[in-house]
Amino acid sequence: MSEWIWIAMCILFVVVGPLVGCVLAGIDRKISARMQNRVGPPLLQPLYDVKKFMAKEQITPNKVQDFYVMVFLLFTIVTGAIFFAGMDLLLVIFSLTLAETFLVLAAYSSGSVYSQIGAQRELYVAMAFEPIILIMAICYYMHTGSFSVSDIVENGSMSVVPLLGVFIAFIFGLTMKLRKSPFDLSLSHHAHQDIVRGMATEFSGRTYASLEVAHWYESVMLLGMVALFFADGTWVGAVVGIVVALLAWVLEIWIDNGFARMTWQTALKSGWIVGLVLGVGNVAVLLLI
Amino acid sequence: MNDILFMMVVPFIAACLLLVTKNDKARTVIAEIAAAIIILSSIWVAYSYLGEPQTFEFHSETIDLLMFAAEVVLGLTIIYLGIKHKKYAASVLGLVQLCMSVYFEFALKEGIGVENALYIDDLSIIMVLIIGIIGSLICVYAVGYMRDFQEHHKDEKDRRPWFFFLLYTFLSAMYGIVLSNDLVWMFFFWEITTLCSFALIGYTRTEEAINNSFRQLIMNLIGGIAFLAANMVLAYQYGFLDIQSLLASDSDAQWILVAVMLLCLAGIVKSAQMPFHTWLLGAMVAPTPTSALLHSSTMVKAGVFMVLKLSPLLTGNLAGYMTMTVGGLTFLLASMAAISQSNAKRVLAYSTIANLGLIVACAGVGEPEAVWAGIMLMIFHAVTKSMMFLSVGTAEHHIGSRDIEDMDGLFVRMPKLAIVMMIGIAGMFLAPFGMLISKWAALTSFVDSEYIVLIACIVFGSAVTSFYWTKWLGKLACVVSDAGNCEETVHKQEWFALGCLGVLTIALCLLYPVVSSETIIPWLTDTFHSSGEELIPLLESNNMYIVIMMAIVLILLPLPFFGRTKKRVVPNYMAGVGIDDQSYVGSMGATVNVTLRNWYMNAWFGEDRIRKIGEAVTAVVIVALIVAAVAGVSI
Numbered sequence: 021m022s023e024w025i026w027i028a029m030c031i032l033f034v035v036v037g038p039l040v041g042c043v044l045a046g047i048d049r050k051i052s053a054r055m056q057n058r059v060g061p062p063l064l065q066p067l068y069d070v071k072k073f074m075a076k077e078q079i080t081p082n083k084v085q086d087f088y089v090m091v092f093l094l095f096t097i098v099t100g101a102i103f104f105a106g107m108d109l110l111l112v113i114f115s116l117t118l119a120e121t122f123l124v125l126a127a128y129s130s131g132s133v134y135s136q137i138g139a140q141r142e143l144y145v146a147m148a149f150e151p152i153i154l155i156m157a158i159c160y161y162m163h164t165g166s167f168s169v170s171d172i173v174e175n176g177s178m179s180v181v182p183l184l185g186v187f188i189a190f191i192f193g194l195t196m197k198l199r200k201s202p203f204d205l206s207l208s209h210h211a212h213q214d215i216v217r218g219m220a221t222e223f224s225g226r227t228y229a230s231l232e233v234a235h236w237y238e239s240v241m242l243l244g245m246v247a248l249f250f251a252d253g254t255w256v257g258a259v260v261g262i263v264v265a266l267l268a269w270v271l272e273i274w275i276d277n278g279f280a281r282m283t284w285q286t287a288l289k290s291g292w293i294v295g296l297v298l299g300v301g302n303v304a305v306l307l308l309i
Numbered sequence: 310m311n312d313i314l315f316m317m318v319v320p321f322i323a324a325c326l327l328l329v330t331k332n333d334k335a336r337t338v339i340a341e342i343a344a345a346i347i348i349l350s351s352i353w354v355a356y357s358y359l360g361e362p363q364t365f366e367f368h369s370e371t372i373d374l375l376m377f378a379a380e381v382v383l384g385l386t387i388i389y390l391g392i393k394h395k396k397y398a399a400s401v402l403g404l405v406q407l408c409m410s411v412y413f414e415f416a417l418k419e420g421i422g423v424e425n426a427l428y429i430d431d432l433s434i435i436m437v438l439i440i441g442i443i444g445s446l447i448c449v450y451a452v453g454y455m456r457d458f459q460e461h462h463k464d465e466k467d468r469r470p471w472f473f474f475l476l477y478t479f480l481s482a483m484y485g486i487v488l489s490n491d492l493v494w495m496f497f498f499w500e501i502t503t504l505c506s507f508a509l510i511g512y513t514r515t516e517e518a519i520n521n522s523f524r525q526l527i528m529n530l531i532g533g534i535a536f537l538a539a540n541m542v543l544a545y546q547y548g549f550l551d552i553q554s555l556l557a558s559d560s561d562a563q564w565i566l567v568a569v570m571l572l573c574l575a576g577i578v579k580s581a582q583m584p585f586h587t588w589l590l591g592a593m594v595a596p597t598p599t600s601a602l603l604h605s606s607t608m609v610k611a612g613v614f615m616v617l618k619l620s621p622l623l624t625g626n627l628a629g630y631m632t633m634t635v636g637g638l639t640f641l642l643a644s645m646a647a648i649s650q651s652n653a654k655r656v657l658a659y660s661t662i663a664n665l666g667l668i669v670a671c672a673g674v675g676e677p678e679a680v681w682a683g684i685m686l687m688i689f690h691a692v693t694k695s696m697m698f699l700s701v702g703t704a705e706h707h708i709g710s711r712d713i714e715d716m717d718g719l720f721v722r723m724p725k726l727a728i729v730m731m732i733g734i735a736g737m738f739l740a741p742f743g744m745l746i747s748k749w750a751a752l753t754s755f756v757d758s759e760y761i762v763l764i765a766c767i768v769f770g771s772a773v774t775s776f777y778w779t780k781w782l783g784k785l786a787c788v789v790s791d792a793g794n795c796e797e798t799v800h801k802q803e804w805f806a807l808g809c810l811g812v813l814t815i816a817l818c819l820l821y822p823v824v825s826s827e828t829i830i831p832w833l834t835d836t837f838h839s840s841g842e843e844l845i846p847l848l849e850s851n852n853m854y855i856v857i858m859m860a861i862v863l864i865l866l867p868l869p870f871f872g873r874t875k876k877r878v879v880p881n882y883m884a885g886v887g888i889d890d891q892s893y894v895g896s897m898g899a900t901v902n903v904t905l906r907n908w909y910m911n912a913w914f915g916e917d918r919i920r921k922i923g924e925a926v927t928a929v930v931i932v933a934l935i936v937a938a939v940a941g942v943s944i
Contacts, residue, residue, distance in 0.1 A: 077877070078875070079876055079879045080874055080878060080879070081879060081880070082788040083788075083878070084720075086876070117739075124779055124783060128782075128786050129720075129786045130788070130881065131789055132883075132890070133904075134884075136783070136787070140907065140908050143775075143779055143783075146775065146776070147775070147776045148772075150775065151768045151769050151772050154752075158756050161756055167753075221882055222881060225876075288913075292769070295769070296769075300764070300765050300768075303761055307759055307761060
């Protein structure tokens with residue numbers, strides 16, 4: 021594949037990514053509503069919400085919080101752009117960590133106990149998730165000899181076969197990363213949880229809108245990572261990848277509605293056990309073959 | 310060669326002068342002039358010998374004899390002190406070492422002369438710069454610090470001459486370790502650093518200080534015995550006693566392997582790896598932060614220097630597996646233990662142990678890429694960690710606590726210091742800064758080493774590392790609206806030291822490709838006999854993007870300091886009638902205060918639990934592998 025396609029993908033992500041993410045969020049709400057025997061909002065409701073947030077009165081708990089949230093949005097976009105430009109997977113992971121750190125700092129900076137509890141929970145969910153995504157990168161490297169997304173795609177075969185363990189682990193971790201129940205500890209959209217908006221308690225107006233937009237970008241990038249397991253440089257791989265990614269999205273919605281929130285201990289324990297058994301197990305398999 | 314000898318001797322001369330100086334003003338002048346000379350001479354030596362590794366013909370029976378005499382005297386002192394303080398383990402180990410020394414001197418060393426006792430190469434130059442610049446900056450800082458310390462402890466005898474004698478002697482000994490080609494000399498300097506540190510930790514002579522100093526002594530005596538045993542093996546089996554010959558020999562030979570493992574064990578003890586990590590923790594609670602700093606940024610580097618030096622002999626053999634396993638497990642477990650700590654100094658101590666673990670593991674891989682990462686980590690760690698220690702020290706003076714929980718809203722109370730600390734923390738783990746580049750290289754080379762335990766350790770360890778640093782960072786960033794600024798009273802000297810280190814950190818982040826290509830790459834090319842071209846890809850391509858990101862974040866991080874907002878600033882939501890950010894009106898009309906603490910997860914990552922697991926596993930690995938090597942097992 022030529023460089024131009026990667027540049028086009030990157031631009032496409034930055035421009036069209038949020039729209040796709042918005043529609044995905046709309047689908048999420050629609051399916052969730054149907055699962056709960058409701059009609060649900062229009063498909064583009066997330067967009068209307070964001071428009072409304074933009075028009076709200078501009079208030080903030082302090083002078084620095086909005087800045088951190090803006091940096092979070094910026095680095096979320098950068099992370100996705102790096103990924104879709106076919107660059108280094110480790111760079112993607114580190115940039116993702118950086119973005120997340122700024123979100124956590126924003127929540128801490130508000131001084132609100134609710135946001136701070138959310139921030140702390142976000143940190144340990146991240147601690148549960150990080151080994152999985154790092155091992156994913158390592159397994160790609162062991163399988164294809166490169167960390168670069170473009171090399172992985174051009175490798176010529178679907179990586180999912182030798183990386184099956186990591187694939188399952190990643191789908192498991194996706195629940196954490198997308199902040200879906202049972203692992204929506206830091207930030208939730210279910211009104212029945214102990215702390216609902218956690219980290220976002222003190223975000224409002226435009227700041228809150230930028231958090232939503234960042235989530236749209238993040239969702240598209242994470243689904244892109246799911247599709248990467250199936251990418252083999254052909255159209256077939258691309259189509260299969262996109263279909264599986266969408267199925268994964270539906271699966272996450274189902275899990276989200278089907279499970280109650282679990283404790284942080286369960287999150288950490290299950291994340292690490294999955295990482296250790298499926299992730300490191302996959303590394304062992306790759307070492308043997 | 311004379312300039313090198315000059316550099317090595319200056320600190321010791323200064324030490325002797327300081328030992329007889331009772332006047333505080335005179336002491337300040339001597340200490341500062343000596344520090345200036347040490348810094349300048351180390352830079353001069355680095356400038357003259359960079360890229361020109363060489364050995365120096367230097368041999369003197371008199372010096373050998375003096376060293377032996379000093380060893381005997383020090384050995385007897387150890388035995389005496391052990392008996393005096395009822396620490397019989399120290400006496401026994403001291404006696405064992407003394408007997409070994411005497412036997413070695415008279416039975417084994419006969420006829421083995423090392424003609425070239427001194428050498429210098431690019432790795433030594435890096436160490437010389439770390440010791441010279443950071444070490445002497447600490448010594449200067451200590452002059453002011455000890456003045457305050459003495460005023461706080463007026464009822465105690467002023468033993469400052471002794472303190473400064475130890476500090477400067479320590480610098481000389483460190484130079485000796487990194488520049489000696491003769492293993493006997495190196496061992497001598499190695500023991501001197503152990504004893505200086507013993508005396509520094511026990512300086513206040515409180516019960517806690519004495520206990521901790523003996524723990525340090527006992528553990529490092531074990532390391533010293535391992536070092537001496539390695540020398541005996543080399544002398545008896547092969548008849549040479551210099552590093553150059555050792556590095557030139559074949560690590561498949563059974564007794565070379567054993568000697569290398571024993572030397573690595575000495576390095577593992579010195580760099581506070583599990584199961585010996587508790588001595589560094591003990592040095593931290595010792596009441597003099599200056600010595601704590603000296604230990605974590607300078608002394609432990611002697612240990613990793615030893616392992617890095619031997620790295621070409623560690624590729625894929627038992628010695629390599631020993632260092633990789635110990636380093637990797639230490640990285641993982643020490644990072645976990647750091648989570649459970651709220652004392653900033655202990656967090657720093659554990660993170661030091663963890664970082665050194667990473668470096669030791671890199672050396673254990675024994676491939677040029679991994680060793681590159683190890684050396685880079687060592688440089689960044691020396692600078693960033695000393696900056697962190699100084700900031701915590703300054704914060705402690707002004708907020709009256711070194712507990713991270715009390716650093717709530719430091720961003721408002723001490724904005725400039727908080728920024729320095731944030732740069733330091735970001736440098737320790739975040740994406741844009743130097744530590745990460747090296748960690749990245751470490752990850753790649755660990756995967757190439759195909760050693761699965763190590764891969765698991767770095768993957769889980771780095772997740773844990775992010776956790777404990779970010780929760781600290783969050784505490785700093787927290788904005789407490791009613792806090793006043795208490796930064797006005799920070800001394801100029803403290804700002805100077807912090808500023809220097811801050812600038813150095815940023816400069817290293819931006820200039821690391823130069824550091825790498827000028828010092829590390831040539832050394833690796835020489836040492837591993839590989840062509841430098843294989844290593845260049847590490848520096849090119851994607852890593853350049855990180856440098857760009859670095860620059861961006863460097864500009865972004867301090868920006869909130871100048872935060873302006875057009876928005877209306879409102880109090881926090883309190884799920885009730887809020888009074889201010891920290892309290893609300895409860896249901897019965899009473900004011901309820903709100904506080905929140907960080908997570909420590911003691912049930913999971915409690916210190917004792919981690920220590921027991923770590924000590925047991927690593928001790929078994931070390932003993933089993935050394936026994937296997939002695940028995941002649943090879944892989």
